[in-house]
Amino acid sequence: MSLFLPVVLCDLDAAFLGFELLRKPELRGRAVIIGGRPEQRGVVATCSYEARAFGVRSAMSSAEAVRRCPQALFLPVDMPYYMEMSRRFRDVATRDVAVCEPVGLDEVYLDLRGQERHHPDTDAFCRDLRQRVRDELGLSCSVGASSGRALAKLACEILAKPGRVALLAPEDAPAVLSRQPVGVLPGVGRATAELLGRYGIRSCGDLAAAGDEAVAHWLGTRGREIRDVARGLDRSRVVPPGPPKSLSVDETFARDLRDPVETRHALVRLCWDLGGRLAADGHE
Numbered sequence: 001m002s003l004f005l006p007v008v009l010c011d012l013d014a015a016f017l018g019f020e021l022l023r024k025p026e027l028r029g030r031a032v033i034i035g036g037r038p039e040q041r042g043v044v045a046t047c048s049y050e051a052r053a054f055g056v057r058s059a060m061s062s063a064e065a066v067r068r069c070p071q072a073l074f075l076p077v078d079m080p081y082y083m084e085m086s087r088r089f090r091d092v093a094t095r096d097v098a099v100c101e102p103v104g105l106d107e108v109y110l111d112l113r114g115q116e117r118h119h120p121d122t123d124a125f126c127r128d129l130r131q132r133v134r135d136e137l138g139l140s141c142s143v144g145a146s147s148g149r150a151l152a153k154l155a156c157e158i159l160a161k162p163g164r165v166a167l168l169a170p171e172d173a174p175a176v177l178s179r180q181p182v183g184v185l186p187g188v189g190r191a192t193a194e195l196l197g198r199y200g201i202r203s204c205g206d207l208a209a210a211g212d213e214a215v216a217h218w219l220g221t222r223g224r225e226i227r228d229v230a231r232g233l234d235r236s237r238v239v240p241p242g243p244p245k246s247l248s249v250d251e252t253f254a255r256d257l258r259d260p261v262e263t264r265h266a267l268v269r270l271c272w273d274l275g276g277r278l279a280a281d282g283h284e
Contacts, residue, residue, distance in 0.1 A: 148234030173232030178205030
């Protein structure tokens with residue numbers, strides 16, 4: 001029996017690594033870390049599953065990554081190449097789907113509402129999508145689907161990763177999520193999870209059982225919305241991207257800048273870089 005779920009998330013598995021393996025296939029099976037150099041205060045952008053087996057994770061300092069996995073091969077981030085591969089990924093993933101929302105370089109949400117006649121079986125659609133990304137780009141992706149954006153994200157991260165397809169019907173979500181840590185829910189970061197833990201709320205099931213007043217006290221105006229996702233009630237929708245709301249530039253320095261003159265020079269350089277980006281986007 002076919003099942004139609006309107007929101008699909010297609011997420012590349014270790015995207016930067018996948019991009020690099022396309023041009024360096026000899027690195028397959030090795031511990032590889034992509035990010036800044038350890039001696040330059042670098043941070044891990046992504047890493048291979050072989051490196052993850054040693055405890056290396058994204059956003060970890062490169063120095064800590066080297067301590068955990070000294071045999072790993074470091075590769076620098078090649079952002080122009082990654083952006084081009086991301087564009088190709090989006091072109092493949094969004095084919096024949098009118099409403100889509102790219103997120104970062106490696107995720108894209110698809111909204112199948114109104115296309116039930118063309119895509120009545122979400123499982124078949126997701127499997128075709130995963131195979132198309134593999135065949136046309138040589139990349140591995142995970143695909144999750146549900147009734148809304150938040151549950152599709154959870155289906156992808158909890159059930160599909162890496163390289164599989166998972167459908168999470170809203171009526172099944174409470175049982176699937178009940179023992180998951182509350183931090184998996186969108187909107188619950190580390191600090192919020194620690195706060196909830198002080199009230200005895202450690203799992204999604206704990207939060208799902210909480211009353212309206214309690215979640216409003218703990219989580220503010222979004223409390224009920226977050227709690228409802230744990231209950232399988234997801235009103236979040238796919239939102240096509242509009243104009244960017246902000247632009248920024250940053251630079252990681254190999255050492256602290258303590259000289260005021262040197263600091264001012266660095267600030268002026270960053271301001272010029274930001275001005276160039278604003279001008280390129282048509283802002284004067």
